[in-house]
Amino acid sequence: MAQRTKLVAGNWKMHGSLASNLSLLDAVKAGAAGMACEAAVCVPYPYLAQARSVLTGSNVGWGAQDVSAHSQGAYTGEVSAAMLADFGCRYAIVGHSERRTLHGESDQLVAEKFAAALGSGLTPILCVGETLAEREAGVTDSVVTRQLEAVLANSGVAALARAVVAYEPVWAIGTGRTATPQQAQDVHAAIRARVAKDDATVAAGLQVLYGGSVKAGNAKELFGMPDIDGGLIGGASLVAADFLAICAAA
Ligand code: PGA
Numbered sequence: 001m002a003q004r005t006k007l008v009a010g011n012w013k014m015h016g017s018l019a020s021n022l023s024l025l026d027a028v029k030a031g032a033a034g035m036a037c038e039a040a041v042c043v044p045y046p047y048l049a050q051a052r053s054v055l056t057g058s059n060v061g062w063g064a065q066d067v068s069a070h071s072q073g074a075y076t077g078e079v080s081a082a083m084l085a086d087f088g089c090r091y092a093i094v095g096h097s098e099r100r101t102l103h104g105e106s107d108q109l110v111a112e113k114f115a116a117a118l119g120s121g122l123t124p125i126l127c128v129g130e131t132l133a134e135r136e137a138g139v140t141d142s143v144v145t146r147q148l149e150a151v152l153a154n155s156g157v158a159a160l161a162r163a164v165v166a167y168e169p170v171w172a173i174g175t176g177r178t179a180t181p182q183q184a185q186d187v188h189a190a191i192r193a194r195v196a197k198d199d200a201t202v203a204a205g206l207q208v209l210y211g212g213s214v215k216a217g218n219a220k221e222l223f224g225m226p227d228i229d230g231g232l233i234g235g236a237s238l239v240a241a242d243f244l245a246i247c248a249a250a
Helices: 018-032 045-055 081-086 097-102 107-119 132-136 140-155 157-162 181-198 200-205 216-223 240-249
Strands: 007-011 038-042 060-064 091-094 123-128 164-167 207-211 230-233
Touching (some): 007 164, 007 207, 007 240, 018 045, 018 060, 045 060, 081 107, 107 123, 107 157, 140 157, 140 181, 164 181, 181 216, 216 230
Parallel strands (some): 038 060, 060 091, 164 207, 207 230
């Protein structure tokens, strides 16, 4: 089995202020020094400059929570991948379920955002995951595979060598309800198997993160599963001690 480094990425969502971010970023930077896992925070756009200024030279990366599919032009309100690269971003989340649901982002649009991020040298964190109704209907694997295949069709399997996938069951996000380690492992294994169908080497090296109510108390068990390579952390990434405890578990 390929040796994959664990990655713990915070997704701050629409939280923060210059003042509160400063103490959070300082604490994460100090606490993550010397940790074996990779760590990153995905902050709201206006705070990218602040993240860059605090985190440059540390072992914590930073990124955005979305990116435009377009490179430039008359797209009011959008932010391009090149702009994110300009601010030193390493990561851009694409296809978070809140974007898919609240902003109507289709599999195709997510695939285009993924390609745009890669095109500017960012590492896309591609989110996939099923709703509760889909899980109960027994179609989890087909939903996740469909979301993944849109990217495979648009960018090709080699692109996944420069990307991260995050499995985030929609019913577990922000709900306090976590997938059991085995439930998550099963989907992670299915994701890796689907990628392996196209390229076994890319599949073996692919970091597949779990997201959905990861806390200090459940991280170790989740990250102990063979195909879980870290986490995408929402709520718990807003409290430095919690986020660092999750990093330590990785
Ligand atoms: P949560 O969010 O950890 O608060 O459940 C995860 C996410 O939405 O990325």
